Amino acid sequence: MLSFEALxxxxxxxxxxxxxxxxxxxxxxxxxxxxxxxxxTELSEEILxxxxxxxxxxxxxxxxxxxxxxxxxxxRSVCAVNRGYVGAETVLHEDDExxxxxxxxxxxxxxx
Amino acid sequence: xxxxxxxxxxxxxxxxxxxxxxxxxxxGIVIFEGVVRDNARGxxxxxxxxxxxxxxxxxxxxxxxxxxxxxxxVEHVAVAHRFGRxxxxxxxxxxVVAAPHRAEAFESCRYIIDTLKTTVPIWKKxxxxxxxxxxxx
Numbered sequence: 001m002l003s004f005e006a007l008x009x010x011x012x013x014x015x016x017x018x019x020x021x022x023x024x025x026x027x028x029x030x031x032x033x034x035x036x037x038x039x040x041t042e043l044s045e046e047i048l049x050x051x052x053x054x055x056x057x058x059x060x061x062x063x064x065x066x067x068x069x070x071x072x073x074x075x076r077s078v079c080a081v082n083r084g085y086v087g088a089e090t091v092l093h094e095d096d097e098x099x100x101x102x103x104x105x106x107x108x109x110x111x112x
Numbered sequence: 113x114x115x116x117x118x119x120x121x122x123x124x125x126x127x128x129x130x131x132x133x134x135x136x137x138x139x140g141i142v143i144f145e146g147v148v149r150d151n152a153r154g155x156x157x158x159x160x161x162x163x164x165x166x167x168x169x170x171x172x173x174x175x176x177x178x179x180x181x182x183x184x185x186v187e188h189v190a191v192a193h194r195f196g197r198x199x200x201x202x203x204x205x206x207x208v209v210a211a212p213h214r215a216e217a218f219e220s221c222r223y224i225i226d227t228l229k230t231t232v233p234i235w236k237k238x239x240x241x242x243x244x245x246x247x248x249x
Contacts, residue, residue, distance in 0.1 A: 034163050034164075034165050034233065035235035083171050102235060104231075104235055104248075
C-alpha cells in the first residue's frame with residue numbers, strides 16, 4: 001500500500017503532466033545543417049519537436065546543449081527561417097525550416 | 113529577360129552562359145569567372161569543396177540580380193555557381209552581365225559578385241596539404 005507521501009508525489013506528477021497537456025503544445029520544425037555545422041553534428045537535417053512559441057534563440061540553446069562543439073561556429077552564425085534571414089528573437093511556427101548559417105567565405109575581397 | 117540562375121555540381125559552361133544573355137540590343141558583355149587557386153594564406157590547396165543551401169541561395173541570387181537590374185538598368189544577367197568538389201583551375205562561379213554600354217555592365221557585375229560572396233549561403237572548404245578548413249570571409 002502506498003504511503004501518504006508517495007500518493008502525494010503521484011498526484012503531483014499527474015498534476016504536472018496534465019498542466020503540461022493543458023497549457024503547452026509541441027510543434028515540429030525542420031532543421032537543416034550545412035558546412036561546418038553539418039560536419040560537427042554529422043546531420044544534414046532533422047525534425048525537431050519544440051514548444052509552441054519557441055524562438056530561434058531557444059532552438060539555438062537546445063542545439064548548443066546537444067552539440068557543445070558547435071559553440072564557436074554558432075557564435076559567428078546567422079539564421080534563416082523559411083529561406084529568409086531573421087533575428088534570434090524570431091518566433092517559430094509549425095513546419096518552419098530553420099537553418100543556422102555559418103560564416104560564408106567563398107572568396108575574399110581583402111585577400112591580397 | 114528573366115535572369116539565368118544555376119547552382120550545379122557539373123562544370124560551368126562560360127560560353128553557353130554568355131550566349132544565353134546576348135541579344136541584339138547588347139553593346140557590352142562583362143564576364144566574371146572565379147576559379148580555384150592552388151594556394152591560400154600560405155597554404156598549398158589540393159582542392160575545394162563547396163556546400164550550398166540551394167533553395168535559399170537561388171532566392172538570394174535572384175534578389176541581388178533584381179537589385180542590379182533596378183540600379184543599373186541591366187536586363188540580361190546569368191549567374192552560375194558550382195558546388196561539390198572542385199579541382200585547381202576549375203570555375204566555381206561565373207557571372208555574365210550584358211548591357212547596352214560597358215559602364216553599367218562592369219559596375220553591376222562587380223556588385224553582383226561582391227554581394228553574392230557576403231549574403232548567399234554557399235560555403236567553401238579548403239583542403240590543403242596540411243589539413244582542411246571551412247573558410248570564413
